[in-house]
Amino acid sequence: MSIIALCSTAVATGCMLDRRAIASWGAITPTQYCPGDMLRASYDFLGSETCSTDPAVRCADYFPTVTLNSTPMVFPTQTLPPGYRGSFDFAAPATGDAVTVAFHSSNNPVTIPTDRFDGGSRVFVQRTNVTDVNIAARRITDMxxxxxxxxxxxxxxxxxxxxxxxxxxxxxxxxxxxxxxxxxxxxxxxxxxxxxxxxxxxxxxxxxxxxxxxxxxxxxxxxxxxxxxxxxxxxxxxxxxxxxxxxxxxxxxxxxxxxxxx
CATH class of the missing domain: 2.60.120 (Jelly Rolls)
Incomplete structure (x- = not known):
């Protein structure tokens, strides 16, 4: 459902759209690894926001689906469950100097119906600039x-x-x-x-x-x-x-x- 349709039909009090560009939405931890370490690729669109708890305004209707790929291929393509946050753990490669994870979101922008109100209107946060990102972790080779x-x-x-x-x-x-x-x-x-x-x-x-x-x-x-x-x-x-x-x-x-x- 579009925000315009939702605001006009499901939310009697209306809504306010708060557009915010997101600089980087993917991460790998740790960013420097030893061979055999477990690494975590994660993303977070929610930040400090809290989802609406109103059953008429469900965050699940706006969840993005995030897909992960790695170079070199240390894991097959991963499609994470829809959500504003998610993560995937994988073993660091035993060879090579680095591993890069590519993050792709099905939604751009990503819309979040929050539990905040402004003047009686529910605030919808819209994360813009949700382009594909490549995040690298590097193998530690020195002291x-x-x-x-x-x-x-x-x-x-x-x-x-x-x-x-x-x-x-x-x-x-x-x-x-x-x-x-x-x-x-x-x-x-x-x-x-x-x-x-x-x-x-x-x-x-x-x-x-x-x-x-x-x-x-x-x-x-x-x-x-x-x-x-x-x-x-x-x-x-x-x-x-x-x-x-x-x-x-x-x-x-x-x-x-x-x-x-x-």
Whole structure:
């Protein structure tokens, strides 16, 4: 049913058309992968809008159908169920430098009857410029660095430091593994690795030292750690922390982690 017909027959209060161009409606996550990763191709026309719940004004009457193709062909053509949102998971290719997914919508524009009203008229959002899009994800072939700032804090009378989170970047593959960790501070630090397959592991690093995670004395599985905690070997003498304050937090510490596909 066209919007004009719907507004004139099904909706006694009328409707308002809100046209909005959509810049990019397809996505792949993660955008950088290791061979064997699972990738997700997804689309979203709804955004922050909410569909009408009025049975006389059904979003299903306006759903687009999205078709996906890949280059190289890592999956056959996929026609997703009609809807304003959808996704498809597939295995990243074991060879080649990238995979590109082509998104095609059956509707252009895409019309959404929302639950919003303006002056008594229901708002229909119309996503325009819904052209075919090609989204690429690229294979990680080198080491990647992540710099962490371990901000010094007071927790009551104790000194505390913000941990480094290796999962903080949604762009990188979850299958990347730690290669080394460098102490970028002028003091000795105690580093604790956790959140992986192994039990937490702690060690001391001298100023400027980089720890090779493949060292034979480091427990197996430490390379899969996802949380890095750091504290100085000796407490910061300039820090003043108490439950009542005023406080002078300990100095901030910094580390750099190098990661690569396993």
């Amino acid at each position: 990647r660095s992540m710099a962490f700032t371990h901000t010094g804090m007071c927790e009551g009378a104790s000194h505390a430091y913000a941990p480094g989170d290796l999962t903080a970047s949604p762009l990188l593959s979850p299958n990347m593994r730690l290669v080394n960790l460098c102490n970028n501070n002028g003091v000795h630090v105690i580093v604790t690795f956790s959140g992986g397959a192994a039990m937490p592991y702690s060690t001391m690093l001298t100023p400027g030292e980089c720890l090779d995670i493949a060292r034979p004395d480091i427990p197996a599985g430490t390379d899969a750690s996802r949380i890095i905690e750091v504290r100085p070997l000796s407490p910061d003498p300039a820090a003043r922390c108490s439950a009542t304050g005023p406080n002078t937090p300990p100095m901030t510490l910094r580390t750099t982690a190098a990661l690569a596909c396993r």
